[in-house]
Amino acid sequence: MSEFLQDPSVLTKDKLKSALLAHNVALPNGEQRKGVYVDLYLKNLTAQNRRSAAPEPAFSSDEEPPAPVLSGRSRSGRKATRKTDRVRPEEIDVTELTNEGLKDQLLKYGVNAGPIVASTRKLYEKKLQKLLDQGPPETVVQLSEPAVTGNSQNGNTDSDQYSDKEEEATKAEPEPEPEPVPVVERPMRSRGKAPVTTRTRSGQHKIEKLSAVEQTPKTPDRDVLKELFPNETLNTPTGISATRRQPIKGAAGRSFSDSWRDDLRPRLTEIRHTSSSSSSSSYTETRSAIHRTNAVPLNALPLSSILKPAAPPAVQVKTRRRLPVWLQLLLLSAVAGFLFFVYQAMETNEMNPFGQSASSGALGSTSK
Amino acid sequence: MSTTSQKHRDFVAEPMGDKPVTALSGIGEVLGKKLEEQGFDKAFVVLGQFLLLRKDQELFAEWLKDTSGANARQAASCSQCLTEWCDAFL
Numbered sequence: 518m519s520e521f522l523q524d525p526s527v528l529t530k531d532k533l534k535s536a537l538l539a540h541n542v543a544l545p546n547g548e549q550r551k552g553v554y555v556d557l558y559l560k561n562l563t564a565q566n567r568r569s570a571a572p573e574p575a576f577s578s579d580e581e582p583p584a585p586v587l588s589g590r591s592r593s594g595r596k597a598t599r600k601t602d603r604v605r606p607e608e609i610d611v612t613e614l615t616n617e618g619l620k621d622q623l624l625k626y627g628v629n630a631g632p633i634v635a636s637t638r639k640l641y642e643k644k645l646q647k648l649l650d651q652g653p654p655e656t657v658v659q660l661s662e663p664a665v666t667g668n669s670q671n672g673n674t675d676s677d678q679y680s681d682k683e684e685e686a687t688k689a690e691p692e693p694e695p696e697p698v699p700v701v702e703r704p705m706r707s708r709g710k711a712p713v714t715t716r717t718r719s720g721q722h723k724i725e726k727l728s729a730v731e732q733t734p735k736t737p738d739r740d741v742l743k744e745l746f747p748n749e750t751l752n753t754p755t756g757i758s759a760t761r762r763q764p765i766k767g768a769a770g771r772s773f774s775d776s777w778r779d780d781l782r783p784r785l786t787e788i789r790h791t792s793s794s795s796s797s798s799s800y801t802e803t804r805s806a807i808h809r810t811n812a813v814p815l816n817a818l819p820l821s822s823i824l825k826p827a828a829p830p831a832v833q834v835k836t837r838r839r840l841p842v843w844l845q846l847l848l849l850s851a852v853a854g855f856l857f858f859v860y861q862a863m864e865t866n867e868m869n870p871f872g873q874s875a876s877s878g879a880l881g882s883t884s885k
Numbered sequence: 886m887s888t889t890s891q892k893h894r895d896f897v898a899e900p901m902g903d904k905p906v907t908a909l910s911g912i913g914e915v916l917g918k919k920l921e922e923q924g925f926d927k928a929f930v931v932l933g934q935f936l937l938l939r940k941d942q943e944l945f946a947e948w949l950k951d952t953s954g955a956n957a958r959q960a961a962s963c964s965q966c967l968t969e970w971c972d973a974f975l
Contacts, residue, residue, distance in 0.1 A: 631939040640938070640948050 524612050525558040526551070526639070527646055533558050609649070611642040619645060893962065896928075897969045904928045911955065911962030919953040935967045942968055 525533060533554040537544055542561045545553060614622065616633040619641055623630040626648045630641050840848075889897075893910035901908070906928050907917035925931050938944045945967070946960035955963070 629939070631937050631941075634937065636934060637937050637948075639951070640944055643947070644944070 524610070524642065524646055525562070526555050527643065528558075530554055536562065611645045611649070614642075614645075623648070889965075890962070893966050893969075896966055897973060900974055901928045901932065901970065906931055909963050910966035911959035912953075913959075916953045916955050916959065923952055925952075931963075932967060932970070935964075935971075940968065940971060 525536075528536070530551045533551070534544060537554065537557055540561060542557055544557075611619065611622075616638065619633055619638070620630050622645050623641060626645075628644065628648070630644075631637060633641055890910055892908070896904070896908055896910055904927070905917065906912055906920050906925055907914060908928055909931060912920065912931075920926075920931065925934065934948065935945050938948065942961075942964040946957070946964045949955045949960040949963055950957070
């Protein structure tokens with residue numbers, strides 16, 4: 518296949534190399550700059566272009582079936598075959614335009630180009646080429662506007678690139694190939710740029726497609742939501758429904774009897790009864806009470822000294838503990854007693870420890 | 886804080902003066918060398934090119950990619966760096 522490109526720099530380096538190889542052009546060794554390949558291409562192939570101006574339709578029919586001629590050509594060999602196949606009123610060779618001409622052409626597309634000098638010329642040629650590929654200037658003006666106005670935003674340029682691709686795809690064929698493209702780009706578009714309305718050329722069927730596609734995700738969302746919240750009878754505007762939290766015991770004038778009703782305080786009644794009968798400082802009764810209750814929260818005990826009124830029977834729930842509460846209390850009392858004993862033994866030590874250790878020891882033992 | 890690199894912040898913080906082209910965000914040693922080969926040996930020359938393209942970030946990024954072989958990220962970074970510098974000092 519020969520591509521009769523006027524400006525081969527629109528092709529990638531790989532494509533250039535493959536095209537050159539296809540025509541048995543000797544490639545230089547190693548990775549060269551693209552310009553090298555472009556030159557070779559121009560020399561070898563563009564020369565052929567002038568020779569063979571006739572067999573264009575033959576080539577096109579080789580590549581694609583003749584039915585979708587216009588669009589087919591633009592699909593596969595899009596950059597390659599399109600330029601020479603289609604007859605266009607405007608000049609097709611951007612490289613042969615003068616600086617002025619190039620600037621004018623760009624202006625037609627609404628691109629306000631800067632000075633076209635040596636360093637910028639190639640860029641503008643490429644840009645014009647891209648614009649020409651998209652079609653006549655009138656429809657492209659609206660396309661390029663979001664690109665031109667949103668220069669400084671990376672997001673905008675992305676959408677422009679996506680739109681380019683999409684243009685090619687939809688122009689091509691009514692195949693499933695363009696289908697995924699608009700579907701993929703739908704989330705890009707619907708992000709809020711509203712370029713859909715500006716696309717006039719391929720816009721109509723695309724708008725329908727978009728609207729059709731946009732409907733479908735909404736309905737599954739609703740089903741999923743309904744599945745997640747089947748008990749959603751209230752349908753508040755925000756969808757938030759509050760559930761009462763557990764009231765804090767002893768707060769805001771709430772007596773503990775109320776809190777008991779809500780909370781799972783096992784066997785508080787028993788503790789309460791036993792502790793009220795005995796003195797609060799003695800742990801033995803509580804210990805025996807707790808002995809019966811297998812699992813009780815520890816903070817029930819400090820409360821036991823406070824609570825006096827009758828309490829409804831509490832819900833008995835066993836909470837897991839490594840050591841039973843009575844055992845913990847036993848240990849605590851043992852340690853406390855030990856410390857008390859030690860303190861008492863050492864208390865009256867006013868005398869000189871070095872001189873009369875015997876008497877202090879005796880005093881200590883007697884004072885106990 | 887935005888996702889700018891330290892190099893970016895350093896460049897945008899003051900007039901570029903005579904800084905080398907490698908002071909630009911996104912331009913490292915390799916790219917800097919390639920640019921110098923093309924004649925863009927100082928940051929202000931690259932700025933000149935940027936201004937010639939009417940401060941169009943997209944065009945400038947494309948130019949940078951063609952000239953120095955930068956990838957899209959580097960080119961975008963340099964573009965952004967120059968844009969911000971221009972906003973601050975031009």
